[in-house]
Amino acid sequence: MADKQEILSGLAEIVEEVAGVAQDDVSLEKSFVDDLDIDSLSMVEIAVQAEDKFGVKIPDDELANLKTVGDAVDYVSANAK
Amino acid sequence: MSNIDVVITGIGATTPLGGDVASTWEGLLAGRSGIRRIEADWVERFDLPVKIGATLAEDPAEKLPRVQARRLDRCEQIALIAARQAWADAGFQQPSDEHTDVDPDRLGVSIGTGIGGPLTLLAMDDLLEQDGIRKVSPLTVPMLMPNGPAAHVGIDLKARAGVHSPASACASGAEGIANGYQMIQNGRADVVVAGGAEACIHPITVAGFAQARTVSTRNDEPERASRPFDVDRDGFVLGEGAGAVVLERADRAKARGARIYGRLAGYGITSDAHHITGNHPEGIGQIAAMANAMTMAGLTSADIGHVNAHATSTVVGDIGEANAIRKAVGEHPVVTAPKSALGHLVGGAGAVEGILTLLAIHHGLVPPTLNLENLDPKIGLDVVAGEPRKVELTAALSNSFGFGGHNTALLFTGE
Numbered sequence: 222m223a224d225k226q227e228i229l230s231g232l233a234e235i236v237e238e239v240a241g242v243a244q245d246d247v248s249l250e251k252s253f254v255d256d257l258d259i260d261s262l263s264m265v266e267i268a269v270q271a272e273d274k275f276g277v278k279i280p281d282d283e284l285a286n287l288k289t290v291g292d293a294v295d296y297v298s299a300n301a302k
Numbered sequence: 303m304s305n306i307d308v309v310i311t312g313i314g315a316t317t318p319l320g321g322d323v324a325s326t327w328e329g330l331l332a333g334r335s336g337i338r339r340i341e342a343d344w345v346e347r348f349d350l351p352v353k354i355g356a357t358l359a360e361d362p363a364e365k366l367p368r369v370q371a372r373r374l375d376r377c378e379q380i381a382l383i384a385a386r387q388a389w390a391d392a393g394f395q396q397p398s399d400e401h402t403d404v405d406p407d408r409l410g411v412s413i414g415t416g417i418g419g420p421l422t423l424l425a426m427d428d429l430l431e432q433d434g435i436r437k438v439s440p441l442t443v444p445m446l447m448p449n450g451p452a453a454h455v456g457i458d459l460k461a462r463a464g465v466h467s468p469a470s471a472c473a474s475g476a477e478g479i480a481n482g483y484q485m486i487q488n489g490r491a492d493v494v495v496a497g498g499a500e501a502c503i504h505p506i507t508v509a510g511f512a513q514a515r516t517v518s519t520r521n522d523e524p525e526r527a528s529r530p531f532d533v534d535r536d537g538f539v540l541g542e543g544a545g546a547v548v549l550e551r552a553d554r555a556k557a558r559g560a561r562i563y564g565r566l567a568g569y570g571i572t573s574d575a576h577h578i579t580g581n582h583p584e585g586i587g588q589i590a591a592m593a594n595a596m597t598m599a600g601l602t603s604a605d606i607g608h609v610n611a612h613a614t615s616t617v618v619g620d621i622g623e624a625n626a627i628r629k630a631v632g633e634h635p636v637v638t639a640p641k642s643a644l645g646h647l648v649g650g651a652g653a654v655e656g657i658l659t660l661l662a663i664h665h666g667l668v669p670p671t672l673n674l675e676n677l678d679p680k681i682g683l684d685v686v687a688g689e690p691r692k693v694e695l696t697a698a699l700s701n702s703f704g705f706g707g708h709n710t711a712l713l714f715t716g717e
Contacts, residue, residue: 265440266440
């Protein structure tokens with residue numbers, strides 16, 4: 222199972238691929254919408270790629286609660302098999 | 303009838319001859335062809351009888367930032383590229399939140415397309431069937447919708463006076479421009495980015511046109527396949543491309559010292575009420591479209607020195623249009639048929655060809671019709687072949703006639 226640092230860098234790769242945000246800018250305290258300017262459609266894409274990469278399921282109602290990068294890292298860490 | 307002078311202050315295009323207007327115009331003058339073998343495995347996989355197409359000279363996905371390009375269908379990509387070129391050409395800066403050169407409430411968009419984003423629709427359907435819903439992009443619908451190209455241009459250039467996307471098959475781009483002109487006449491906008499785009503080269507569209515027996519099968523000589531008005535023509539060649547113009551109130555353009563290419567002096571739009579693909583045999587609608595354009599512009603047929611023909615290289619269509627031109631305008635205009643070099647850009651055709659018509663007046667030069675080796679005796683028009691023709695022009699018509707019987711004639715004049 223990946224540790225939180227690996228999850229963060231894996232997530233940063235996905236965010237850069239989908240939304241063009243530089244990986245270095247994807248830090249734990251950043252809000253996806255307010256700080257990184259990522260819209261809801263891109264969030265869906267990011268979630269699907271994260272599901273594949275980390276072997277987690279991210280249902281839509283859970284996705285709605287993942288406001289910051291840190292929220293997402295915590296979720297993946299808690300739910301990855 | 304019209305009381306507001308509308309001029310063109312910017313032009314942009316991406317076509318099978320080049321990634322901008324200059325390379326497209328030069329290619330046309332030099333007698334180059336944008337028609338080639340389609341480089342895709344599906345041509346052989348489906349054993350298609352048509353193996354040629356007019357594919358874009360520059361890949362739009364490489365001209366836009368990667369993240370933006372992946373959110374846009376190919377048709378949206380080229381509409382955006384052409385629109386931005388026209389915008390910059392008009393001397394306007396790319397709008398930002400802090401500054402726009404044109405008041406958004408006085409800026410409109412009118413960009414037509416025949417079919418919108420079928421490449422995305424079909425690709426996503428394939429993914430759904432192969433891999434299930436997870437692979438279907440959340441942007442699928444905004445990418446396939448036909449208003450997508452116009453909408454993205456409106457968002458990019460901050461146009462709040464209304465965004466339109468007329469669809470009339472091969473006349474969509476011309477209608478885009480005519481509709482933009484009308485927005486200014488109606489006082490809805492002072493500036494409109496208008497034009498058309500199409501990117502639909504795919505097994506199903508090629509197969510569909512092939513089954514309708516409307517396209518050339520001269521696969522071994524792609525560059526000679528599109529030959530409007532020539533005795534040996536055997537159908538059109540499907541192409542992809544986009545064209546955009548900045549239409550502006552003449553008084554506004556002059557006040558800011560803009561470079562003015564010419565005037566959009568009028569247009570005529572009629573409908574054949576005849577057949578879903580065939581033109582009316584007597585060409586009444588085509589004749590009326592050209593006549594209406596002249597009436598709107600306050601001109602007569604004697605004033606028209608040049609006609610940029612729709613002429614797609616079909617056996618029947620080219621004759622029908624030639625008859626209509628002789629009746630509406632006469633035998634005197636210098637005629638050219640750019641689909642000979644560009645192929646049929648469908649929704650992009652009316653816009654790109656409108657730009658070429660404007661440039662012919664602006665430069666006093668009519669490009670040759672490629673592959674015109676033996677003019678069909680039934681045509682009876684002065685069609686330029688071989689070398690470009692130098693001719694002083696004050697007014698010219700650009701024709702676009704779409705499947706479904708949509709007839710559009712745009713009338714441009716010098717400044």
